[in-house]
Amino acid sequence: MKKNFQIVLFSLLLISMVLSSAMIVAANNISGKQKKERVKGSALGVKPITGTWINLAYKDVRNKYTNPQHFDNTDPELWRAKVRELSAMGIEYLVFMEVANEGKAYYPSHLMPWWFDANKQSPVEAILDEAGRHNMKIFMSTGWAKDQDDNLLNPAIKERQVQIMEELAALYKDHKAFYGWYLPVEDCLCPIFAEHAVQSANTLTEKAKSLTPGKKTLISPYGIGLSEFDNPEYEKQLAKLKVDIIAYQDEVGCVRDKFMLPRLKKTWQRLRDIHNRLNIEMWANCETFTWEQGTNDRSSALIPAAYPRLLSQQVAASAAGVDKIISFMFCGIIEDPKSTYQLGQPIWSNKVYNDYMSWKNQAEYWKLVEAAFFERLSNQATTEMMLGKAGIQALLDGKVAEEDSKDTRWVKFEKGYHEFSVDLKKRTHVKQAMLRLLNYNLDGIGMPLKVYLFTSLDGKEYNLASIKDAPFFPNSKHDAWIESILFDRLDENVRYVKVAFEAPQQVYIDEFFVNPMVK
Template sequence: MAPAYAKDEKSPVEAIMETADKHKMKVFMSSGWAVDQDDDLRKPEIKETQEKIMIETSAKFKHHKSFFGWYLPVEDSFEPYLSDHAVEAVNTLADKARTLTPGKQIMISPYGICYADINNKKFAEQIKKLKVDIIAYQDEVGCVREPMPMKQMKENFSILGKIHKETNIQFWANIESFTWEKGDNDRESALIPAAFPRYLSQMTGVSLAGAKEVISFSIYGIFDKPDSEIPIGQPCYSAKAYQDFMDWKEGKGRWPLLETTFKGEIVHSAINKKITSNNHIKDIKRLTDKKLGQETTVDNAWVNFNTRMDIVIDMGKEIKINTLAGRFLHYRKQSVALPSFVHFYVSKDNKEFVKISTVAMEASKNDKFDCWIDIALADNIDTTARYIKVEADSRENNKIYCDEVFVNPN
């Protein structure tokens, strides 16, 4: 095939591979698309073009150390399970890849898990027929295939992890880091960075399900290093996404505690302690029962405070207090938002309270479709008290949903 660059110039892909070699990166080379992302796998001319792409790609780049394997973008949909023609198309190209580049890894990244008939034995049977080394399942959270997809995604990935224990295929996750600027699942709508707490919940969920590796669509344009000479993402928000990710990797700020809450119940000093509220809120005891909600407004763990949260916890006796936190839900589509500020107070007698911290909660403006959980954290307090008061201010008159208030979480 004729190159899309001048004959006397080096291939741009060569520059990418040279850089990947230098930084010891692993690159999966693609075999498509033959025409576009709607390639019909049943057409012989599509398969023929894909094989031509593989032959040329291997000839030009297989000598690079970074050429780790192939990504075959022919995986089709898992609705309700992988079709026979998709299995055949994958296996045909997998055979070609092994002929051209023996020993290289072969990966596919199928979609459609949201609406898959995942408990049907046919679902697992089709997976076991595949001649690939890696399946990196798209989590579809960014695509919002359903209004609040996180809960079902985590349940489905847990099932996928169990299925893969009966195969020789590596179980990976391809989590979506984006949300939509305009319409969802509209090719004319730009992809923009999702709120990092949503992304963190995705990473944690698929890791708990047993995913060996977590990759992401997409990185370029979603995460921008703040001092980059050539930023390509959404101004401010792409740099913020990068900084949040790096802070998480380094264990800074609230991220370690928030990540831990995504893994399950947390032991803390206020569990089952007496709690009261001036708001006369029903089920206020849920805030100290250590049961945590998921990213859906119908989860019974969430306590709805309407537009003002005001609670007092009686610890029963004076204790040393180092850390206080509150966990909140954000879902703008149903007028639920993170508080703008969360105020923490302590008292020895339930009469005179001293404010020890006010936490300003950040809420991404990229929230047209997404539901996520975040935490207000006050640490390094170093005081003693019996009573703890928490107040939260509504963001733009939206409802406040809280599922737990933590005192000295472990």
């Protein structure tokens, strides 16, 4: 009897173990499935900007706002504050543009004299220490051997870069924040990456790996707008690289083309396809700036671009599946208005900060703007609901245009007064409405001053429901970008909606969304 009981007990225990194991496997499968779904879901969204360069040297007028000339650029308190602000903005990676310039160092070097006061902490150490407190990751620079125009073909330049690397490794290789190396091999990918640039990057990479095993290496070349992706040698050159990360400059700020963004979307897709066959991470270096005067001119200051332009850059990079988005310049371009140290173009660097943080905090306005960039914003109104002259029905066709004045999806309105009406066919609860407009000063395309929204039950007597100021951003000498005007907080049970505006110049609109919904 006792033996039978033991057999039964053992059997029950065995069954329990099998069931428990099955439940664990099932739970793991569910967890894995959920994880995949989360990854898939995040891939449909827009990646935030999680890294930026730190520039310690005033070099030319381009730094007029980002690193003003007539003050102490080496002040450790300034840089501690800036690192804290960047961390609060979600920045995880800091990349030193340079740790030396014109033969003087920003760290306690034995090779070179110092730029900073010997009685104060060096800016490099101040940034490293503050980054460590906020769990940020630092890419240390290997330059400049001489200045921003270092010639990689010069043996003396190469030798000094290695010497700088050796000093920095000895000083900081065990620092909590030291994550990797930025190799300032910013050669052009035009039409392919030059052999000397590949070898320079590989030489520095091999040295970095020997001095600091496990540390990442990063380069950020330019010229994707001039790249020959169909040339078999293009991928072969990239495949030779031994670096861990390539952060491609997207060149939107540099205005490589008249309309950069449409082609950039295709470019990212081409690069993603190539990187799927390489053992190298693909990062986007999204340019946040535009130019105060001429483009790509050292006598012209870098100033903040309108955030809708930058969001479109983020969307293009995210849609292609880049691994991370970083930016050449945040400090002095996107500035916290509460900062003790106000760098940046007055007013407008704060405006871009507020817009970016509003997007990061998932404000309703930016959710809709983002969805429209992704072509995932539905319209409750349809083309047959548009009243009036032919041609404007396209405002309700659900098709959005790109940042190009020649895109046929733009509906054009000349200078003067305009209005259009929509018959929703039945009484409808209208809660929101949104217009998308092109801003391109070079072609004389801009914003109306104000836009008026009227509603009606019978199509005869209209009531004013809302008035909105159109967005205004003065840094518009070079860029094309898309603005949106959202009529929110509406509570209208109506059949008809009318939009009216006065255009001081051409106005291009691609869609009028009624009760827009994210698909």
